[in-house]
Amino acid sequence: MDTPVLANSSVWSPLKKLGFRFSFIFILSFILLKNNGTFPLFNIISKPFIALSQQFTPWFAKHILHYQYDYAIFTNGSGDTSYDWVVLLVLFLLALLGSAIWSLLDRKRKNYDIGYYWLTLFIRYYIALMLINYGAIKLTHSQMPAPGLSRLMQPLNEFSPMGLAWTFMGFSKGYNIFVGLVEISAAFLLFRRTLVLGALVTIATSINIMSINYFFDVPVKQLSTALLFLSIFLLLPYLRPLNNFFFKGEPAQLQLLARPVFQKKWLKKGAPWLKIGFIAFVVITQVMGLFSRQKLMDHYFKKSPLYGIYRIEDKNSELYTLPSDWSYLIFEGENQVTIRDRYYKAHYEETRPDTTAKTISLNNFTFDYQVADNGDIVLKKTLEKGVEEIKLIKQNTADFELNKRSFSWIQEYPYNR
CATH class of the missing domain: 2.40.128.50 (Lipocalin)
Structure with missing residues (x-):
């Protein structure tokens, strides 16, 4: 087995190691259960875990929390169902328990530099691919279409806050294209050299998405909030130089995220091609998905x-x-x-x-x-x-x-x- 190594390893404080263990368990389990069609073919991997969650979560809500709701409702067009919020609590508690056990079993480890790299890799791709997906749909004006005849004849007092937001967004194709391009710019996260730029862009983007979801009662509050906090998580190592640059007016240097180096030549040479192939696959599936979505819309909205x-x-x-x-x-x-x-x-x-x-x-x-x-x-x-x-x-x-x-x-x- 080829174990990747880092050229410069550091010694982490106990608190930093504990924070990493909690973050690693909580974030990866969240991505696993809340993939939202982000990673291609990921639904195959997550299927048994989702099935387990759909069995355990209602039981936990009923017998431990004594919280009553319709246990037949899982994640649907709304990402803020009772099920979704109870799942979030379960993941939080599991992360607390898991990080405590992990800390007891792995007390002598000096750092988690390699684990941190792979965690941020998953986060970067998760945020980027999700926003690229939403951005591509907006480019075709198909997520929030232009108001139809019934909308045009609908008095304002009949609109829900979400319906009003959807109509406002859908009215302008140009605005949809602009927002779509901004969301697609999350692609900066796919590359280490533009990680900070990408995180700054996705923070601004996710704040805008959150504000619409919160203030217009759009039921994607949990996921949009996660995008913001995950983007902030990526910037944590760069807070000091960013503070020096933006608020103190001092020169600052951003340290490039260290990448593990494989020992075997075929892995070392194959890793860049694997990344290129993955990005190409994502682009192709996005284009094919847009054509498929358009066909479905033409079929169901005749x-x-x-x-x-x-x-x-x-x-x-x-x-x-x-x-x-x-x-x-x-x-x-x-x-x-x-x-x-x-x-x-x-x-x-x-x-x-x-x-x-x-x-x-x-x-x-x-x-x-x-x-x-x-x-x-x-x-x-x-x-x-x-x-x-x-x-x-x-x-x-x-x-x-x-x-x-x-x-x-x-x-x-x-x-x-």
């Missing part, structure tokens, strides 16, 4: 053949087929229509327009429909008393205040509506 917002034309006579208080029909998704009544309350119905037979079902009636050249739709339903005809007047979304206002270099007055 537009209705009658896509648009329509106002129901007012008539003097009462309608038999549609409620008299219906005001707008919004055809957006393939199989659903959103109805807004005169009080602007939202209703939803399943509907599937038959473009061949030119029929559509609404309010338990099947209508024949015709689309005029200007986009208006005429619905017809044959009843015993005759044919009922309803005109749907298509609204021009380009006239909406949010859509018609574009970027302006010169503004004589603020345009705040």
